Amino acid sequence: MAILEMRDIHKSFGGTRVLHGVDFTVEPGEIHALLGENGAGKSTLMNILSGVIPMDSGSVVFAGRAYPSPGIRQMEQAGIAFVHQERSVVNDLAVYENIFLGRELKKGVLLDKKAMVAHTDSLFGQLGVTIDPLALVSTLKTSEKQLLEICRALDINAKLLIMDEPTTALSGEEVEHLFEILRRLCGQGTSFIFISHKMTEIFELSNRYTVLRNGIKISEGLIKDVTPHKITSDMVGEQYAGKNSYTPRPLGETALSLKGFSGPGFRNVELEVRKSEIVAFTGLAGSGASELMQAMFGVLPVTAGRMLVNGRGVGGGIFGAMKNRIAMLPSNRKENSVVPDQSILENEYIAEHSLSRRRPFINEKEELHKFGGFQKMLRIKAQSPHDPVTSLSGGNQQKVFLARWLNIGADILLFDNPTQGVDVGAKDEIYRLILEFAREGKTIIINTLEIPEIKKVSDRCVVFYEGEIIKIFSHDEIDEHTVMLYSTNAIGTREGEAL
Numbered sequence: 001m002a003i004l005e006m007r008d009i010h011k012s013f014g015g016t017r018v019l020h021g022v023d024f025t026v027e028p029g030e031i032h033a034l035l036g037e038n039g040a041g042k043s044t045l046m047n048i049l050s051g052v053i054p055m056d057s058g059s060v061v062f063a064g065r066a067y068p069s070p071g072i073r074q075m076e077q078a079g080i081a082f083v084h085q086e087r088s089v090v091n092d093l094a095v096y097e098n099i100f101l102g103r104e105l106k107k108g109v110l111l112d113k114k115a116m117v118a119h120t121d122s123l124f125g126q127l128g129v130t131i132d133p134l135a136l137v138s139t140l141k142t143s144e145k146q147l148l149e150i151c152r153a154l155d156i157n158a159k160l161l162i163m164d165e166p167t168t169a170l171s172g173e174e175v176e177h178l179f180e181i182l183r184r185l186c187g188q189g190t191s192f193i194f195i196s197h198k199m200t201e202i203f204e205l206s207n208r209y210t211v212l213r214n215g216i217k218i219s220e221g222l223i224k225d226v227t228p229h230k231i232t233s234d235m236v237g238e239q240y241a242g243k244n245s246y247t248p249r250p251l252g253e254t255a256l257s258l259k260g261f262s263g264p265g266f267r268n269v270e271l272e273v274r275k276s277e278i279v280a281f282t283g284l285a286g287s288g289a290s291e292l293m294q295a296m297f298g299v300l301p302v303t304a305g306r307m308l309v310n311g312r313g314v315g316g317g318i319f320g321a322m323k324n325r326i327a328m329l330p331s332n333r334k335e336n337s338v339v340p341d342q343s344i345l346e347n348e349y350i351a352e353h354s355l356s357r358r359r360p361f362i363n364e365k366e367e368l369h370k371f372g373g374f375q376k377m378l379r380i381k382a383q384s385p386h387d388p389v390t391s392l393s394g395g396n397q398q399k400v401f402l403a404r405w406l407n408i409g410a411d412i413l414l415f416d417n418p419t420q421g422v423d424v425g426a427k428d429e430i431y432r433l434i435l436e437f438a439r440e441g442k443t444i445i446i447n448t449l450e451i452p453e454i455k456k457v458s459d460r461c462v463v464f465y466e467g468e469i470i471k472i473f474s475h476d477e478i479d480e481h482t483v484m485l486y487s488t489n490a491i492g493t494r495e496g497e498a499l
Contacts, residue, residue: 001064003028003191004049004160009058011044011215016383018044019215021058026160031182031192033202033223036212037235039381039393042195045212046162050082051075063159079159083166089145089152091138096120098137099152123155127181141286142331143170150178154185164195168420171284172449179205197427199228211235246435246457246475251276255443256412258296260305265291266467269305273445275411278438280454281447283464283487289447290331292464293414296445297321297328309412322355324412327405329398331417331447344392345371345385347400352407374403379429398430413437415446419453431457451480465489 004026011019019041026032036042048055049062051072060067062078089098096116097104105112105119120133129147137145146166153161167175182192182205196202202209203223210220211234218234219226252275261269266288273279281289294300296307298317307314309324316323339347349367371385378399382392389400398418405413415434419427434457438444448454454461461473463486471486 001028002026003063005059005061006045006049007059007061009045009048009060010056011041011048011053012056014383017215019048019055022212022215022217024210024217026191026193027208028191029186029189030207031186031194031205033194033196033206033209034212035195035202035209035231035235036218039214039396040212040235041215042212043164044215046082046164046193046195049075050080050162076156079157080162081153081156081158081160082162082164083150083153084164089137089149091136093137094133095131095135095137095140095148096133098148099123099133099155101152103156123151127151127154128177143174146170147174147178154181158190160191160193162193162195165197165420166194167196167198167201168417171286173284175201199231202231203228213237246455248459248475249276249439251459252441255310256445257308257311258305259308261292261295261302261307262304263291263295263300263302265300266295266464267304269469271462271469273443275443276438276441277460278434278444278446278458280458280461281445281464282449282451282454282461282483283470284449287464287487288467289462289464290416291467293328293416293445293447294330297326297414299328299330319355322351322408322410325408325410326412326414327351327408327410328414329401329405329416329418331420339389342389343386344380344382344389344400347389348374348385348403349407351404355408370407371403374406378403378433395427395429399433402433411441412443413445415444417448418446419448419450427453451478451483454478454483455480463487 002025004024006022006024009019009022009024010017022041022045024034024045034042034046044053047053049060049070051070051074054069060070062075062080065078067074067078090101093101099120100116105115107115117133124131124133129151131140131144131148137148140148146168147170150163150166167178170178186192194202194206206223208221209223209226209231211218211231213235254272255275256273258269258271265286269292281293283289291300295302298319298321309326314320314324314326339350342350345367348371349362368385374380375382380399380403381396389397392400419430434444434446446458455478458478459475461478461483462469463471463473463483465487466489470489473483
């Protein structure tokens with residue numbers, strides 16, 4: 001008997017139908033992959049199941065009980081936990097306080113801090129997680145925040161966990177550790193709905209799958225009976241052949257130089273990048289590549305060395321980087337890009353008006369005209385520029401933030417995990433844009449752990465290990481196995497010179 005049965009689920013927002021009679025079932029003790037492009041209806045279906053939004057019609061039966069109008073508290077009490085892609089930990093609280101948020105232990109009328117810390121420590125020990133229960137969450141790395149949220153969900157003894165892109169900020173070792181935990185819990189009868197765009201993870205971990213496209217269930221079945229190519233084809237509605245692929249192009253003069261560049265998490269970086277060039281940074285989580293990119297944009301301090309743009313020194317933090325037409329798409333959209341209380345249009349023009357201090361007033365007609373151009377160029381799928389930016393899928397949010405930087409004429413683009421949490425169709429769009437911008441003469445640096453992604457777009461691959469450049473590969477030398485050997489320092493040669 002299925003632990004979850006969702007039958008004939010319909011949902012519309014305004015006049016737009018987003019779910020068309022979807023059926024979805026999950027068996028006890030299985031990991032069920034829920035797949036589809038951004039905007040396919042996955043999040044809407046899961047938000048209905050977890051009680052966040054109401055369904056228009058249909059039925060939900062969980063653990064043998066019918067829920068005509070699921071509510072958040074009701075479904076949590078029933079045993080459903082949702083680990084969202086965008087982390088919802090509270091940065092200003094301690095780790096143990098996040099674990100017990102909303103269900104604090106008390107001794108009389110006072111909070112029992114000692115018991116909560118001890119329980120958190122025991123929970124982490126059982127799951128093999130090394131995080132200080134007393135640490136402030138704001139001091140944790142992104143990967144630690146993600147593990148914290150997963151631990152919090154596991155601690156409520158949920159019968160069914162919904163996991164939306166749970167591995168996006170985890171290293172290979174952390175991913176394997178998480179998978180071990182999930183497999184062990186499956187053996188104890190816990191069920192999982194696993195939402196991911198990483199085919200290798202889907203085929204390694206999942207038992208069954210369901211594919212949604214445009215709010216319609218396209219296919220379902222056993223993972224062992226299907227191929228990645230078939231699933232991808234079901235997701236995008238056509239045979240996916242990767243239309244946008246690497247082609248060499250003439251490179252211009254040096255646009256950006258790093259000389260002895262050092263800061264928190266990286267040191268002695270020597271690198272030159274030319275106009276029209278696409279350079280990929282890679283390395284294990286904590287290798288220093290992301291920190292270097294943040295320092296280049298002025299988010300983190302520089303402790304030694306210089307950065308030159310077109311031969312001129314750059315300083316002054318984020319504002320100085322923006323003035324020198326440097327832009328950055330950070331890996332964590334929710335914390336570092338999204339202004340959730342503002343519209344799509346306001347999120348697009350915010351950088352321009354931060355720089356244009358002489359223009360305190362907004363010309364909405366002019367901004368709408370410019371947004372229309374960016375919407376067409378970047379293929380942003382949005383009903384209205386006045387809609388909340390949070391109404392967009394992850395891929396379309398990324399395009400809005402890219403429009404934000406194009407709006408200030410940025411010609412050095414720093415992309416930190418640009419395809420994190422977006423589907424194969426949106427990834428292909430981002431690849432297309434990266435290649436197109438390079439052909440137009442922009443300088444592009446991406447940071448990603450996805451070696452096939454690097455091979456697809458980059459002229460060079462810079463591998464980091466423990467804060468230093470350990471190897472630089474030309475495009476023709478990029479190979480997943482070899483890059484991983486250097487990323488783990490299995491081949492211990494450092495290569496700090498600029499090539």
